[in-house]
Amino acid sequence: MEQTVSRKIVIHYTADIVDQPIICQLVKKHDLVFNILKARILPRREGVIVLELSGSKENFDAGIRFLKEKGLKVEPLSKRVNQNSDRCVHCGACTAFCPTDALSFDMTTMKVLFDKEKCNGCELCVSACPARAMEVNIF
């Protein structure tokens, strides 16, 4: 059976290509399924879009190559979200806000665990964290 992948990625547009239907071309050409988690066009029209992209491994890789060839910066969402272990005091104030359970308690150690794969970059944890330990730099 063909290997399928599903990843959350952050795509950065530049002002000169923001008007092109790139996502449309991406899914048509490479037979990928996408789910927009977040998107924003900034004042000077640079854009950022957070997608969950799924499909066969081959198509996924080809799709990412296509985006890069178009001059877009692509990176995994997990690179943009970080639990700063020097700042985190493991209070867990973030845990009730995380909609995807990416932040949760290890009930044995009572440490707050962060599962990057589950994170959708909503940034609610950033607001909830009094120690400023959650760092999300998408936009």
Place this chain on the structure above:
Amino acid sequence: MKRHKVHKSYAEINERIRQGKAVVVTAEEMIDIVERHGEVEAARRVDVVTTGTFSPMCSSGAFINFGHSSPRIKAHRVWLNDVPAYAGLAAVDCYIGATEVAEGDPLNSVYPGEFNYGGGHVIEDLVAGNVIRLRAEGYGTDCYPARKVEKNITIQDLRDAVLFNPRNCYQNYSCAVNMSDKTIYTYMGMLRPRMGNANYATSGQLSPLFNDPYYRTIGVGTRVFLGGAQGFVAWPGTQHNPNVKRGKNGVPREGAGTLALIGNLKEMSPQWLVGASMLGYGVSLYVGVGIPIPILDEEMARYTAVKDEDIYTQIYDYGMDYPKGTARSLGEVSYKELRSGQIVLNGKKIYTAPLSSYYKAREIAHLLKEWIEEGKFVLGEPQMPLPGPTP
């Protein structure tokens, strides 16, 4: 006078600590010991139970004496990293309060305010040994002519730095929900509308005053773990209120006793004093406190074996009732339920989030246990009891 089968004095326990023979366990471990052996046997075996808490605690701050410059100044206004410190004490003394916000902060004018830096962070920076910009203004006197002093300092440059927290270690605290239709930002953290989450504080069964509900051993002069150093209970904390509804086990079912704590800031560590920014509310300071409880008799063994399921608190609406000052309890909930991650109120499941770190509270209890076992920490016998409930 109650008759007990086990009697131990502070002097006896301290002697055992000095000889390295004291049996010390944490409040979590004590639960199991009392369950297994009963309170009398547990009191015979165990000498000291250690507790811990790590939570944002407003009503904290530090007295600082920054020494005289040449020419001398009578500092009338003082700022540390642009955070105003109260200077109306003497010429070069000030008090930096944990909740003071840096000058120029937009506060809540851009709502909700971020409150990225304030007194709590200054204290954290000080204990971390970081450089702090000290600014002082004077009006000039014959003995203290300087009008302005500005210099970089670290905690080593200060003559004295004393953490003095007028109110810490709240014996129980309310659980906060928001029944309104919009997200609110409180000192209990962010509360989502229509009871989207319930926030609570205190470390439950590990928390100091839950383990000595009637203040039999915790009093003025009790030696404590404070911010990583040895400090003392200086006085009953402000708002100390022993006369509240209590359970059969004596544990208050709402906010009750508090402690004023004092210790040498120069000996403390940023691991146990961490600046906190509460979105839309302000600045505070996470404070780590641990208190050893001597097992003088079986009654203290029973108290220190208290469990999360036997400790209750009240749920209040911070959307409307609390700010209006007409708070009425919406219901009662145990710390076992709170710590499970979900509670049920009026048939609705609500996610819970703690503001206290149970992980750090446990670390403190273990660290204090080590100190006592190694003979580095002996018990301070209270010189004056805290006010207890009026009969």
